[in-house]
Amino acid sequence: MNNKNNYELFPTLITKYDEIFTTQQLNDIFDYCKEQPQIDYFLLIGEGKSSYDINSRILENIGKDVSSCNKINVFIQGLLDQYTADMNIKNLQVQNSWFNIQQQNSMLLQHYHPMSIVSAALYINVDASSSKIYFENPNNLIRHLNAYKGELNSYNKFNNEFFWFAVKPGDIIFFPSWIKHGGYFESNNTKDRMVISLNAF
């Protein structure tokens, strides 16, 4: 008998580039953003600040003002174009970008990005004690399966409630804006954990 077929239906594309920016670039971005205006942000629990709502063009500004990052916004737009090509959807434009800075014992709540199609997170200052990024399985019904944890041998892509990535400085992750993500109540223990986020539509 050789007529068995498995169909892995409805997958979600997450694209992660590892450590694609230099230490010099990351240091320069860090120093630049630290000096930009910051306000409280409702998604951050504990000590944390954001440029969200007050500077929605941080990538363009870095691309203009930080000499080691000349046109970094154009480079990131190119990565976005690869993501949309892989998704087989029309090209999108980066419409807004902002940074978050978290202190120790802070948390980034789970959230998604309404009014956007593709989003990305660029990790500027993270280390082993930083909270990871957790993506939630968009199929809420998977929780029904996982209510019977004794039935699972081990987690895999068919039964996971969420998937996490540990992140390193210079990583950038592209994901659909509708997918719920955040620190999943994991405490961040990096001083000045800095991430730049963007929305594209």
Ligand SMILES: [Fe+2]
């Ligand atoms: Fe986000």
